[in-house]
Amino acid sequence: MLYDLKAKIIKNKKLTPSIYYLELKIPKLAGKLIPGQFLHVRLLGTTDPLLRRPLSVNRIVNKNNVGIVYKVVGKGTYLLKEMAVGETVDVLGPLGNGFDLSKIENNKGPVIFVAGGMGIAPFVFLAKYLRVKKRKVIAFVGMDTKKELVVIDELKKLGCKVKVSTDDGSRGFKGYVSDMLEKYLAKPQTRIPKPYIYACGPKPMLKALRDVAASYNLKGQVSLDEMMGCGIGACLGCVVKTRNFTEQGAKEVKEIVYKRICKDGPVFDINEIIWED
Amino acid sequence: MDLSIKIGKLKLKNPVTVASGTFGYAEEFKDLVKLSDLGAIITKTITKEPRLGNATPRLAETASGMLNAIGLQNEGLDNFIKVKLPKLKKMGTKIIVSVSANSALEFIYCVRKLKDAGVEAVELNLSCPNIKYAKLKASNNEKARIFAQVADDTYTLVSAVAKKTDVVLIAKLSPNVTDITEIAIAAEKAGADALSLVNTFSAMAIDIDTCNPRLANVSGGLSGPAIKPIALKMVYDVFKAVRIPIIGMGGIMNADDAIEFMIAGATAISVGTANFVNPGVSMEVIAGIKSYCKKKKIENLKQIIGTVKT
Numbered sequence: 001m002l003y004d005l006k007a008k009i010i011k012n013k014k015l016t017p018s019i020y021y022l023e024l025k026i027p028k029l030a031g032k033l034i035p036g037q038f039l040h041v042r043l044l045g046t047t048d049p050l051l052r053r054p055l056s057v058n059r060i061v062n063k064n065n066v067g068i069v070y071k072v073v074g075k076g077t078y079l080l081k082e083m084a085v086g087e088t089v090d091v092l093g094p095l096g097n098g099f100d101l102s103k104i105e106n107n108k109g110p111v112i113f114v115a116g117g118m119g120i121a122p123f124v125f126l127a128k129y130l131r132v133k134k135r136k137v138i139a140f141v142g143m144d145t146k147k148e149l150v151v152i153d154e155l156k157k158l159g160c161k162v163k164v165s166t167d168d169g170s171r172g173f174k175g176y177v178s179d180m181l182e183k184y185l186a187k188p189q190t191r192i193p194k195p196y197i198y199a200c201g202p203k204p205m206l207k208a209l210r211d212v213a214a215s216y217n218l219k220g221q222v223s224l225d226e227m228m229g230c231g232i233g234a235c236l237g238c239v240v241k242t243r244n245f246t247e248q249g250a251k252e253v254k255e256i257v258y259k260r261i262c263k264d265g266p267v268f269d270i271n272e273i274i275w276e277d
Numbered sequence: 278m279d280l281s282i283k284i285g286k287l288k289l290k291n292p293v294t295v296a297s298g299t300f301g302y303a304e305e306f307k308d309l310v311k312l313s314d315l316g317a318i319i320t321k322t323i324t325k326e327p328r329l330g331n332a333t334p335r336l337a338e339t340a341s342g343m344l345n346a347i348g349l350q351n352e353g354l355d356n357f358i359k360v361k362l363p364k365l366k367k368m369g370t371k372i373i374v375s376v377s378a379n380s381a382l383e384f385i386y387c388v389r390k391l392k393d394a395g396v397e398a399v400e401l402n403l404s405c406p407n408i409k410y411a412k413l414k415a416s417n418n419e420k421a422r423i424f425a426q427v428a429d430d431t432y433t434l435v436s437a438v439a440k441k442t443d444v445v446l447i448a449k450l451s452p453n454v455t456d457i458t459e460i461a462i463a464a465e466k467a468g469a470d471a472l473s474l475v476n477t478f479s480a481m482a483i484d485i486d487t488c489n490p491r492l493a494n495v496s497g498g499l500s501g502p503a504i505k506p507i508a509l510k511m512v513y514d515v516f517k518a519v520r521i522p523i524i525g526m527g528g529i530m531n532a533d534d535a536i537e538f539m540i541a542g543a544t545a546i547s548v549g550t551a552n553f554v555n556p557g558v559s560m561e562v563i564a565g566i567k568s569y570c571k572k573k574k575i576e577n578l579k580q581i582i583g584t585v586k587t
Contacts, residue, residue, distance in 0.1 A: 002308035004557055042554060047341040047502045047530065050554060092556065229336050229343070230553040234301030234321075236347045237336035258330055258350060263305075277332070 002232065003029055007091045010065055012083055015150045019071050019118075020081050022055075027064040029093055033057050035126035036098030036200075036223055036267045039066065040231035041080070042090040049076040052092065054228045054262070056121040056200075058151070059128070069121045069150060095231050096266045099126055099198050099221055104135065109193035112220075113139040113160070114209055116177050116201025117148075122223060124151050126198060127158040138163065138195070140184070142177025142205065146170040177201070178208035185216050196220055197270065207275040220270045226261045233263030240265070241274040278570050279577050280563075282316070282544050284522050285445040285470030287398045289316035289371055289545060292578060293535065293563045296526050296549035297322055297375035297400060297449070297473075298347065302361045303368055309556040313369030314563060316545060319473075320357075320365065322375040322402045325387055327353035331407060337482045337491035342503030342528075343550060344480055346407040346494035349377055354387055358394045366395065373447065377402040379411045381437035388442045399444050401469075403431055404451035404476035406498045425451040425476070428463040439468030447524065449473035452504075457511050458518035465519045473524045473547065474515055475508045500550040502528040509541050516542020516583050530558070532565020542583040 011023035029039075040052040053076045059067040072081050083089070099122075104111060111130055113123050120141055130137055137160040143149050144167045155162050164172030165180040173180040184190055197220025199209050206222045213220055229235035239258035256274065259265065280291040294317040300306060303318045312318065330350025337344040351357070357374075365372045374396050378384040388399050403425035410421040413430050424430045425448070435448050448464040450457060452475035461472055477498025482491040490496070508527020515523060525543025528550070529535050535546045551558045575581060 002556075004309055004555075049338055050341055050343055050501050050550070051338050052554065090555075227334070227336060227338070229345070230299075230305070230556070232305045232556065234305040235299065235336075235345070235553055236321075236330060236350050237345060239330070239333060239335065239350070241333075256329065258333075 022068040034098035039093040110136040112195045114199035116205035119201030287445045291316040292545040296547035299549040317371040319373045332493035342501035344497035346497035373398040375400040400447040432463040432467045435467035447471045461515040471522045513541040
């Protein structure tokens with residue numbers, strides 16, 4: 001069941017100069033969301049920007065509130081950051097398929113998170129789920145610079161072992177998060193029992209991750225971030241090229257299908273996506 | 278109060294329809310829209326064979342509007358008839374199937390198959406700005422154009438389908454023309470029962486950091502409130518030029534916009550891009566038209582349609 005609701009802003013707090021934490025009171029929705037799902041948020045009273053903004057669910061607070069971490073990148077998020085506590089936005093959700101947790105039920109290995117930039121957003125929610133299931137989680141988090149590192153402490157509090165990379169080397173591993181993961185996996189003992197990957201971030205990062213996962217024969221899921229039209233599968237604007245695949249690895253591309261990120265995703269099997277143009 | 282209107286033989290319980298390509302095959306909206314309350318559902322365009330659609334990115338946002346270049350991605354006619362159509366028929370409202378094709382013969386083939394499957398009304402999409410067009414006449418050595426940019430092509434296609442089938446035929450026209458009334462008159466002469474006005478406006482946006490167009494297709498179709506005044510003028514012009522009913526569309530965001538199109542000459546209207554922004558908008562538009570009629574003591578929509586004082 002889809003809901004289109006008015007939601008009151010409970011918090012809209014600056015975490016870094018460009019990243020904010022938004023908390024919305026949505027009792028009807030909060031209990032129905034799963035990690036990896038998103039809300040499509042509309043600013044009321046304007047047609048510029050016209051479209052909604054798809055924002056990943058970061059956490060559920062007190063069973064009634066939904067926490068969101070967002071970065072100011074354009075007009076929509078700029079206007080959102082200017083909004084005050086007590087003001088109202090329109091929220092459509094729950095949207096998308098979340099992370100499929102059935103895949104790790106029979107997997108004894110650790111769970112690996114790979115987050116690039118704002119791809120960190122869904123992992124607090126996912127970590128909470130996995131903590132309940134008593135899973136060992138290692139979170140690989142990549143950011144441009146240490147100034148943009150957010151919600152790392154929440155992940156640590158939820159029992160995740162956090163490994164940080166920054167592009168400028170201001171904290172942790174200097175370089176890409178996929179390279180940091182590769183270096184970690186190069187030690188054979190880190191691959192027994194086999195880890196399972198959940199990833200979210202920009203496309204080039206996920207593409208590099210696909211190569212790392214393939215070279216160590218690891219399975220996993222990736223969540224894609226894309227501009228969206230309707231968010232409910234009608235407009236076919238936010239599609240991604242996919243192929244028939246098996247979990248053992250990518251099959252030869254026989255039939256290419258454009259799948260809808262909003263409705264068929266945003267989470268896909270790592271081998272399902274065709275990254276090359 | 279009687280909100281019903283007629284498009285050829287097709288009677289709609291109210292004038293509010295949803296525009297092709299903005300409402301999928303309706304099931305996506307079932308939680309947020311009482312589908313049986315709609316005047317009609319105009320489906321996403323279907324083609325004889327499945328189409329993959331255009332490369333990505335397919336969307337870009339502009340001031341009070343959006344560009345799309347989806348490229349008619351669809352699963353093809355047979356799959357539509359087998360899977361989508363049975364569900365649509367159960368939705369309790371009129372179904373208008375949007376069809377695109379490369380030739381008169383292909384249009385006839387598709388419309389006949391739809392008619393055999395129980396479809397009463399078809400919208401011929403002669404105006405998608407995001408696909409490659411075939412040249413219809415061997416003698417014509419100009420470059421291929423959008424069908425609805427050429428009065429002869431519009432006439433050829435509409436008359437071919439009108440002669441060979443007896444469904445309610447709606448021609449969807451392009452705003453990317455010098456004089457839309459010439460095309461509208463050609464469609465009327467060819468036997469169209471109604472006109473859908475207008476499709477999206479050919480447009481583009483550029484990323485100034487990379488110098489790349491924002492759409493993989495380079496250009497796309499502009500929709501949303503940015504185009505409303507232009508679309509409205511086209512409906513007004515065409516209303517004066519033809520006798521067949523017009524389904525007016527282009528940036529309708531609320532009931533006031535819808536009523537404005539009706540006063541300009543639209544018998545029915547389509548809500549399009551607004552469905553993306555506010556999925557329940559079609560219900561608000563119906564309610565808003567009702568309260569307008571009540572306030573103005575209007576018994577029949579004929580008292581509104583084309584009543585602009587000029």
